[in-house]
Amino acid sequence: MKRSHDVSMESTIGAATVLCCSCGVPMVPNQSMRCAQCLKAEVSIVDGISRQVVLPRCRNCSRYNKPPWTACEPESRELLGICLKRIRGLGKEVRLVDAAFIWTEEHSMRVRVKITVQKEVAHSSVLQQSLVVEFQVVNQQCEDCQKSFTPHSHNSIVQVRQKVPHRRTFCYLEQLILKSDAHAKVTSLTETREGLDFGFQTRSHAQRFADFVAAHVPTNQTQSRHLISHDANSNSYAFKYTIMCEIAPICVDDVVHIPKGHSSALSGCAPLMLCHKVSNAVRLVDPTTLRSYDIPTQEYFKRTVHSVCRREHLTDYTVLNIEPVEVDQAGTPARHHLPGKGKCMLADIEVARTSDLGKNDDRYIVRSHLGGFLRPGQHVMGYDLRTVNVSGIDGEALEEGKHDIFLVKKVYKRNKRDRMWELKRLDKDKNEGEEAIDDSADMEALRQDLEEDPELRKGVNMYRTNFQPETSVEGAKENNDEEDEDAEDEDAPEVPLAELLEGLALRDD
Numbered sequence: 001m002k003r004s005h006d007v008s009m010e011s012t013i014g015a016a017t018v019l020c021c022s023c024g025v026p027m028v029p030n031q032s033m034r035c036a037q038c039l040k041a042e043v044s045i046v047d048g049i050s051r052q053v054v055l056p057r058c059r060n061c062s063r064y065n066k067p068p069w070t071a072c073e074p075e076s077r078e079l080l081g082i083c084l085k086r087i088r089g090l091g092k093e094v095r096l097v098d099a100a101f102i103w104t105e106e107h108s109m110r111v112r113v114k115i116t117v118q119k120e121v122a123h124s125s126v127l128q129q130s131l132v133v134e135f136q137v138v139n140q141q142c143e144d145c146q147k148s149f150t151p152h153s154h155n156s157i158v159q160v161r162q163k164v165p166h167r168r169t170f171c172y173l174e175q176l177i178l179k180s181d182a183h184a185k186v187t188s189l190t191e192t193r194e195g196l197d198f199g200f201q202t203r204s205h206a207q208r209f210a211d212f213v214a215a216h217v218p219t220n221q222t223q224s225r226h227l228i229s230h231d232a233n234s235n236s237y238a239f240k241y242t243i244m245c246e247i248a249p250i251c252v253d254d255v256v257h258i259p260k261g262h263s264s265a266l267s268g269c270a271p272l273m274l275c276h277k278v279s280n281a282v283r284l285v286d287p288t289t290l291r292s293y294d295i296p297t298q299e300y301f302k303r304t305v306h307s308v309c310r311r312e313h314l315t316d317y318t319v320l321n322i323e324p325v326e327v328d329q330a331g332t333p334a335r336h337h338l339p340g341k342g343k344c345m346l347a348d349i350e351v352a353r354t355s356d357l358g359k360n361d362d363r364y365i366v367r368s369h370l371g372g373f374l375r376p377g378q379h380v381m382g383y384d385l386r387t388v389n390v391s392g393i394d395g396e397a398l399e400e401g402k403h404d405i406f407l408v409k410k411v412y413k414r415n416k417r418d419r420m421w422e423l424k425r426l427d428k429d430k431n432e433g434e435e436a437i438d439d440s441a442d443m444e445a446l447r448q449d450l451e452e453d454p455e456l457r458k459g460v461n462m463y464r465t466n467f468q469p470e471t472s473v474e475g476a477k478e479n480n481d482e483e484d485e486d487a488e489d490e491d492a493p494e495v496p497l498a499e500l501l502e503g504l505a506l507r508d509d
Contacts, residue, residue: 030125045119046131049089055135058142069142075101094119111135154187154199156206161195162247167442175460182212191428203241210243218248218297253408255309262303266293272403287369314381319374321350347371368407379411412492421462421500451493464500
């Protein structure tokens, strides 16, 4: 028979009854000869259960000590399981029947749980009672946070370097790391002028991260170790390991020079080509024939090629006329194709330098692969190789190629203030005495590349922002004054809302 606070359940109906020895109420006879109310008043099964319990939580990462340290949401099943395991007095005799959270204020540092227990107090007599257990949340640093706050606690370092004047590659690599959660084992992240330094506790974590970097960008790895301590009695050594990841200096939209010896290995390619894509291989495209060539990472570092022009050398041109080129005029069909560039089409494009309009009548006819992107009257960025210093390069090869102008990309008029999405950033430290690195221009260039290239967006998480356009009078006047400069093209690329994620809140405070 089961006894509770409110209800007494009888095992039989219509059985013989006796009087309770304490209060004289008729009842079904049992071994204790007491009714449910008397058992409740005289027997307590919750005396041995703790009512005040300490619950350790890490202040930095908000994880609870299970152990091990586990991340739990408020009032979740995982947190309830951790709380119940810390209650003393629950076992085989006192069985747990039910447990639920009781609401508490978020900053009270208290967690209250109502539990219901049962215990057999006599033969075939079970007593059920409820009580509230209060957990006091105590801040305590976990082992991982202790190591992260301790200077020089890392055992291995991955140094990522690239010898270029910009940081666009590091900005894109940072987004790849956030997308794949590759920074989960990083204990320290330091930003320097040369690149980024990632600290790890174990050598295996560092090697795994270095392999992740090499899987996305062409990288040459160099490993070294430094002796920290040595115990002659036990013959044990303690080393600090360093993995140097040198990223290839070739970036997208660079003009790359191919020496004579390397050109034969690439099926007789042109001496100057454009860099179309950089992943675990470098993809080059000849804008005059629409042929593309892939250089794997191993082959690149065996036969290094160099950039002749970068984005800072781009010149603005105005498109005057476009004449598509037939396939027969373009030469033999290309063996390699450009995936994701269905609009690439060979054309003879007549352009004029935008800064020369109204001053002279100089016009140039350039064969380019951007025939499907451009229309007369639009602007396009290109390289004028006649005004770029290419010292140290074989001049005969350049004269044979007869490359004067390379058209690279179409120019869109964008309004940055109307962008409805944003990117997350990693928390980076800097060495003492060094100035902060401003990479806002590189981040803006990355955002523009993400808007133009859908394939590039596959490896990046973009978050929707609660942006509201300005409707004030002053904002309207500024918009009218800058209408010509900020006018947005109708065909300007935009990121579809379906590709945006929620969960990022950007505030000035």
